[in-house]
Amino acid sequence: MTLWLSQTATAEPPGNLAMAAHVSTSYVSGHESLLPSTMVRAARQCRSSSRLLRQLAEHGTQWVQFEWDQPISTNGSAVYWWDDHQGVRLPKAGRILYWDGNAFVPVPAASELGVEANHYNTLDFTEVTTSKVRLGLMPPILFSPA
Numbered sequence: 001m002t003l004w005l006s007q008t009a010t011a012e013p014p015g016n017l018a019m020a021a022h023v024s025t026s027y028v029s030g031h032e033s034l035l036p037s038t039m040v041r042a043a044r045q046c047r048s049s050s051r052l053l054r055q056l057a058e059h060g061t062q063w064v065q066f067e068w069d070q071p072i073s074t075n076g077s078a079v080y081w082w083d084d085h086q087g088v089r090l091p092k093a094g095r096i097l098y099w100d101g102n103a104f105v106p107v108p109a110a111s112e113l114g115v116e117a118n119h120y121n122t123l124d125f126t127e128v129t130t131s132k133v134r135l136g137l138m139p140p141i142l143f144s145p146a
Helices: 043-048
Strands: 002-006 022-025 062-080 093-099 104-106 120-138
Antiparallel strands (some): 002 062, 093 104, 093 120
């Protein structure tokens, strides 16, 4: 998974605000590490990126948070998802939230963030100024109940 936060969401966004952020998450597998550089790699490097989301299905809805020392303004995002058909799976759904000073709320967008594999899923929204952005993830259902 690769996340770009930029002033303009395009096929390959020119500036990525996520590169300057402090990254945290609600869950990291015990055998993985949370490294900002692996969370924001370019799509052409994505297949070797962190397997942070490998075991999300066992742990419910999760998030990856990007936080800046100074507020940033953004009006678009692009998320590159990939699926190795083993432990790294596409999420069932994803959404971009921002800190409004009191709580994380969805960005004001006319559509939803896509979860299609192997290309940037862009989301344009009304510009927000914030010091925190979260990528919320609803994991896939990997196994059906017996």
